[in-house]
Amino acid sequence: MELPPQPASTRAPKRERTQQGRLASKSQGSAFDQMFGDSPYFAFVISEAGRLLACNAHMHSLLGPFADDVPAAQLYAGWVLPMLQSEALPTARMRGHWRGEVELVGHDGSSHPVTQTIEWRANAQPPSYLCLAYPLDDYDVYESRLRFKYLFEAHPQPMWVYDLETLRFMVVNAAAVAQYGYTEAEFLHMTIRDIRPPQEVERLEQNLAATPRKGADQSGAWTHVRRDGSRLKVDISSHAVTLAGRPCRLVFAHDITERLRLQAELQLRGRALEASVNAVVITQHTADGDRVEYANPAFSQLLGHAPENVLGQQLETLLGLQANDDHQQAVHAAMLSHQEVTLLLHIRHRDGAQLWTQMHVAPVPATDDAIGRHVCVLTDMTAILDYQAQLEHQANHDALTGLPNRVLLSDRMAQAITFSQRFGHSLWLVAIDLDNFKLTNDHLGHQAGDELLRAVADRLCACVNEGDTVARLGGDEFLLLLPVANQRPMASLLQLVQQAVAAPLTLAQQTVAVTCSIGVSVFPADGAEPEQLLKHADIAMYRAKEAGRNQVQFYEAAMHARVAERALIEAELRHALAREELSLVYQPKLDLRSGAVTGMEALLRWQHPTLGSVSPARFIGVAEETGMIVAIGRWVLRMACTQAMAWQQAGLPALRVAVNLSARQFRDQALLEEVRAALDDSGLAPQYLELELTESLMMHNVDEAVAAIENLKQLGIALSIDDFGTGYSSLAYLKQFPVDYLKIDQSFTRDMLDEPRVAAIVRSVIALGHSLGFKVIAEGVETAPQLDYLRSNDCDEIQGYYFSRPLMPDAFAALLRSS
Numbered sequence: 001m002e003l004p005p006q007p008a009s010t011r012a013p014k015r016e017r018t019q020q021g022r023l024a025s026k027s028q029g030s031a032f033d034q035m036f037g038d039s040p041y042f043a044f045v046i047s048e049a050g051r052l053l054a055c056n057a058h059m060h061s062l063l064g065p066f067a068d069d070v071p072a073a074q075l076y077a078g079w080v081l082p083m084l085q086s087e088a089l090p091t092a093r094m095r096g097h098w099r100g101e102v103e104l105v106g107h108d109g110s111s112h113p114v115t116q117t118i119e120w121r122a123n124a125q126p127p128s129y130l131c132l133a134y135p136l137d138d139y140d141v142y143e144s145r146l147r148f149k150y151l152f153e154a155h156p157q158p159m160w161v162y163d164l165e166t167l168r169f170m171v172v173n174a175a176a177v178a179q180y181g182y183t184e185a186e187f188l189h190m191t192i193r194d195i196r197p198p199q200e201v202e203r204l205e206q207n208l209a210a211t212p213r214k215g216a217d218q219s220g221a222w223t224h225v226r227r228d229g230s231r232l233k234v235d236i237s238s239h240a241v242t243l244a245g246r247p248c249r250l251v252f253a254h255d256i257t258e259r260l261r262l263q264a265e266l267q268l269r270g271r272a273l274e275a276s277v278n279a280v281v282i283t284q285h286t287a288d289g290d291r292v293e294y295a296n297p298a299f300s301q302l303l304g305h306a307p308e309n310v311l312g313q314q315l316e317t318l319l320g321l322q323a324n325d326d327h328q329q330a331v332h333a334a335m336l337s338h339q340e341v342t343l344l345l346h347i348r349h350r351d352g353a354q355l356w357t358q359m360h361v362a363p364v365p366a367t368d369d370a371i372g373r374h375v376c377v378l379t380d381m382t383a384i385l386d387y388q389a390q391l392e393h394q395a396n397h398d399a400l401t402g403l404p405n406r407v408l409l410s411d412r413m414a415q416a417i418t419f420s421q422r423f424g425h426s427l428w429l430v431a432i433d434l435d436n437f438k439l440t441n442d443h444l445g446h447q448a449g450d451e452l453l454r455a456v457a458d459r460l461c462a463c464v465n466e467g468d469t470v471a472r473l474g475g476d477e478f479l480l481l482l483p484v485a486n487q488r489p490m491a492s493l494l495q496l497v498q499q500a501v502a503a504p505l506t507l508a509q510q511t512v513a514v515t516c517s518i519g520v521s522v523f524p525a526d527g528a529e530p531e532q533l534l535k536h537a538d539i540a541m542y543r544a545k546e547a548g549r550n551q552v553q554f555y556e557a558a559m560h561a562r563v564a565e566r567a568l569i570e571a572e573l574r575h576a577l578a579r580e581e582l583s584l585v586y587q588p589k590l591d592l593r594s595g596a597v598t599g600m601e602a603l604l605r606w607q608h609p610t611l612g613s614v615s616p617a618r619f620i621g622v623a624e625e626t627g628m629i630v631a632i633g634r635w636v637l638r639m640a641c642t643q644a645m646a647w648q649q650a651g652l653p654a655l656r657v658a659v660n661l662s663a664r665q666f667r668d669q670a671l672l673e674e675v676r677a678a679l680d681d682s683g684l685a686p687q688y689l690e691l692e693l694t695e696s697l698m699m700h701n702v703d704e705a706v707a708a709i710e711n712l713k714q715l716g717i718a719l720s721i722d723d724f725g726t727g728y729s730s731l732a733y734l735k736q737f738p739v740d741y742l743k744i745d746q747s748f749t750r751d752m753l754d755e756p757r758v759a760a761i762v763r764s765v766i767a768l769g770h771s772l773g774f775k776v777i778a779e780g781v782e783t784a785p786q787l788d789y790l791r792s793n794d795c796d797e798i799q800g801y802y803f804s805r806p807l808m809p810d811a812f813a814a815l816l817r818s819s
């Protein structure tokens, strides 16, 4: 019987033939003899065509003398052959090896049950099957082989037996083959050194030297090398056994690579938990709450408990939560929810300090879906929330006084209006602005100014009730928001505020007292919207300023019209110069003795395309407040000089032109230069220019005014004090001013003939002016009796409708020509 399909010739190739009784073909060579010559196994080689190519001594003794080129089928019992043909050889060919129990037949017909491995050697010359078999002597042995088969062969863990002397593998199981990548036949050619990396060989030798020949188990962790060179960590346990009469060791190799990897991974994770700055705690869910099973150092640190004192404790107790408060209930619900939950909690440090923490709770279900454990991660939010609160406070409060600012005020106003609407109450907005606060800053310094503002803030807070709002809107402006229910004594409250603000205070070692102007608007009478109410309170406050400061004004609708008019004038006036809407008219001044025209006052006029002729009373104040007066005044000065010079050049008598100087212009550092430039550019001689200064302007800061007037005087121009008698001139100062004229205000001229007291003032002004060396001019003369009275009282010059209204330049020139 042939095993594999027979080639065309049934004769084996010549090179397979060997001497009868001593098979050891050239093709198998001495390597076969060296390896298997003395082996206790039956070792033989079968050609691809199913002929015996070589066998070792042990096999030879079994076979006895046999013919050259014997078919391998003759070696086996008849029952084995179909299995060999259908399973063993094809499997070995396909997978590289086969293993099974078969029966060899001796030359004398004897039966030899053996365990046989067949390895297909594709690279051998010629390609062939290497067969190794070892005997199963009797049934007991066979049975124990079966047991062995199931215990050893089928064991999922790699196992082998090695010879203690040669260190050769005697048997290896399938798990070892699978784990290490060697075929079984390869294993059986190897020693246990071959699966060690070089650096562990020495340790192996030492270990072998100490290995007991019998009994005692041994164990230890080793590094092994697979066929592909990869390494694995194994936990080895070995036990002394005897196999084929030789001392051996049975080895279990438990792959611990994965276990070690997991161990390292766990260690790493453990380290991460320990090093985490976030507090991490694992709790075991129990009927009476979650108890701490693990807590990292950050948890102990966060709460101030020693690590050993947190284990087994109830989490809620450690967090310092009050029974049944919102936070405790939130934690309780989170622990029962079966879901991941994030909570913001107010917890308590062991020392009692309150902390804001964010706690993330992740459930870890028990196997039966019941709640098992929770992993809780706590992040300390105290600093962040404090910072947020600080930012929020900064956004809503004034930095200097700590009072609510405009932003918070509008919130409060919206709330207060809603509240007042609902309950039918009224709401007062009280705008408070300090009077002349700028002077405090200027005289005592900005720091003292700040101190004053803080003191005022404190005083205002002391005046109001809880539920009222005191806000600082900026600069020296404060606002009270006062809900008014029932019989609240508002009048006395406003009085109290005035008194509180005005109470003296020591700043920079000086006692200071500031007054304030107060404007009040009332919801709902003065508006329903916050913006409107604020605006109206502001308007009322400005009215209080206009009316002389240190007083309270309630908003009235008429005030609004004034404000609107002012806004219109301001907007239009900004373009008046550029659009050439401004012009000058000239009113002659007359010498009372000679009747000659001595000069003229240049007066400003504004002709607006839609507003028509706008009176100076409507726009000069606005120009002054907004600062536009400086540019306008400069234009007036130049225009007047140019006109006066033009008349002179036209051959008209040389006359003095008087120009009014505003307070702002007077304080302007550039004034002197501007006057000089106006004279230079026009070519007008200085004695033909007169500047009219108001009395109050000069009295405001006498020393500075004297210095400025002296400088102007040095230019050679004339100076006069306008509106004399309306201000608070001090005679002591008056004599210091190097002026040329005192001008009696037109209100005195108007009333002097009807009121003896006014007449007395006029007379004394004339006498005073003369005694100080000034000339005196009266303005506003409209009638002949007025003119006569002034002449009889020795007034020097007059100006007024009686002689001439202010005239356009052409008309004025005509007047001069005719006079």
Ligand SMILES: Nc1nc2c(ncn2[C@@H]2O[C@H](COP(=O)(O)OP(=O)(O)OP(=O)(O)O)[C@@H](O)[C@H]2O)c(=O)[nH]1
Pocket (backbone or CB within 6 Å): 400, 433, 434, 435, 436, 437, 438, 439, 441, 445, 446, 447, 448, 449, 450, 453, 474, 475, 476, 545, 549
């Ligand atoms: N010290 C100090 N001064 C401020 C602060 N904010 C604004 N000011 C000054 O406060 C002054 C406010 O001036 P105003 O209210 O316009 O004028 P006033 O001098 O009070 O005169 P009236 O309001 O017309 O009576 C200005 O000089 C500002 O420079 C501040 O925070 N601290």
